[in-house]
Amino acid sequence: MPRESKKARRERAGTIYDLLQEEYPDAHCELDFESPFQLAVATILSAQTTDVRVNETTPELFRRYPDAEALANAQQEDVEEIVRSTGFFRNKAKNIIGFARGLMADHEGEVPRDLHALTELPGVGRKTANVVLGNAFDINEGVVVDTHVKRLSNRMRLTKEDNPVRVERDLVDLFPRERWTMLAHLLIWHGRNVCDARKPLCQKCVVSHLCPSSRV
DNA sequence: ATCCCGAGGG
DNA sequence: CCCTCTGGAT
Numbered sequence: 001m002p003r004e005s006k007k008a009r010r011e012r013a014g015t016i017y018d019l020l021q022e023e024y025p026d027a028h029c030e031l032d033f034e035s036p037f038q039l040a041v042a043t044i045l046s047a048q049t050t051d052v053r054v055n056e057t058t059p060e061l062f063r064r065y066p067d068a069e070a071l072a073n074a075q076q077e078d079v080e081e082i083v084r085s086t087g088f089f090r091n092k093a094k095n096i097i098g099f100a101r102g103l104m105a106d107h108e109g110e111v112p113r114d115l116h117a118l119t120e121l122p123g124v125g126r127k128t129a130n131v132v133l134g135n136a137f138d139i140n141e142g143v144v145v146d147t148h149v150k151r152l153s154n155r156m157r158l159t160k161e162d163n164p165v166r167v168e169r170d171l172v173d174l175f176p177r178e179r180w181t182m183l184a185h186l187l188i189w190h191g192r193n194v195c196d197a198r199k200p201l202c203q204k205c206v207v208s209h210l211c212p213s214s215r216v
Numbered sequence: 217a218t219c220c221c222g223a224g225g226g
Numbered sequence: 227c228c229c230t231c232t233g234g235a236t
Contacts, residue, residue, distance in 0.1 A: 031232080047233040053223075054232090087222035088233090095234080125234050146232035164233090188232060197230060198226080219236080225229085 004157070012210050013158055013174040019206045020186040024193075027185040029135040032058060036111035036136035037068055037103070041096045043131045044123045049086045057083050068109040071100035095123025115141050126165065134181035143171040144184035148191030155195065155213040 004012075021027075030051045033039035038058070045054045061082050065071035071079075079093040086092060102121040103109050111132060112118055118129035127146055133139040143149070145164040149171075153159045159170035175183050194201045200213075208214035 029232090043232075044234090046231090048220090048231055049222075050224090050231050052231095085222060087231090088220050089222075091220050091234080123234065127233060131232070144232070147230080148232065184232080191232090217236100220234095222231105224231090226227100 009158070010174055016156060016158075016207045016210050017175065017179060017183060017186065019210075020190055021182070023206050024186055024189045027182065027189045029131070029185065031055065033136070034062075035067070036132060037100075038062055038066075039136045040099065040111055040118075040124070040128065040132045041071070043128045044095050044099060045083055045086050045092055047088060047092070053086055057086055065100075068100040068103040071097060072104045074100075092123075098122030099124060111136070113137050113139060126168070130184075134184070138181075140177045140180040143168050143175075143180045145171070146184070146188065147197075148188045148195075149184055151197060152187045152191050152195050155200070155211060156207070157212045 031039060031042040031046060032055045033042050041061070042054050042058050045057065061079070064082070065074055074097055076093050076097060079097060080089050083089050083092050099122050103111065107117070113133065115129050115133060118124050118132060119126060126142070127144055130142045130144045133141040134144065145168045150164060150167050153167055153171060158174055159167045161167045161170060171183065172180065194205050202208045202214045202216045205211065205214065205216070208216045
């Protein structure tokens with residue numbers, strides 16, 4: 001089996017995208033939010049946790065701390081109690097308060113529409129920044145690479161990299177910019193519903209014929 | 217590389 | 227019990 005050419009991989013990637021979009025026409029960000037600030041906070045909380053669990057904690061969190069000014073003045077113990085069930089709760093409470101204070105100090109309480117400015121803020125890495133830019137501002141700055149995107153990209157051999165930054169570099173090279181945000185949603189939905197981490201349901205997978213890891 | 221750290225599934 | 231869930235900081 002010869003090494004797949006760049007052109008062939010781009011075509012395969014495009015077909016995978018089309019089939020997944022057909023399968024998940026309503027794929028979207030499943031975190032509940034009403035502002036860029038709320039999406040950023042919810043995304044920080046979503047580390048190593050299901051979005052369902054995040055959505056259980058954020059109504060109370062945003063009721064008490066609806067914006068950066070309120071959260072910047074919060075007591076850490078109060079925030080810890082609200083976000084406890086998301087795991088890593090001490091770090092997450094510290095991070096979202098630090099994030100709010102950073103917004104107040106450097107951005108007049110508003111979330112910047114800039115990847116570098118975002119990643120300078122406490123608790124915000126490249127993944128979180130890409131989520132905010134793509135889903136709060138409709139800016140296709142990069143591809144969100146989370147645990148699902150990394151796993152599926154490797155299984156489908158859209159990349160051979162393990163480092164998330166390198167995975168993203170391969171993905172932005174394979175897909176046109178206007179597809180970057182939706183690509184992550186499609187891979188995440190497929191990862192949750194079919195291409196499970198432990199027991200992938202290759203029999204139910206609409207792209208199994210394009211996947212080198214398929215066991216069908 | 218390691219720490220943070222909760223909940224649900226198999 | 228072990229693994230996984232939209233990671234980031236040190």
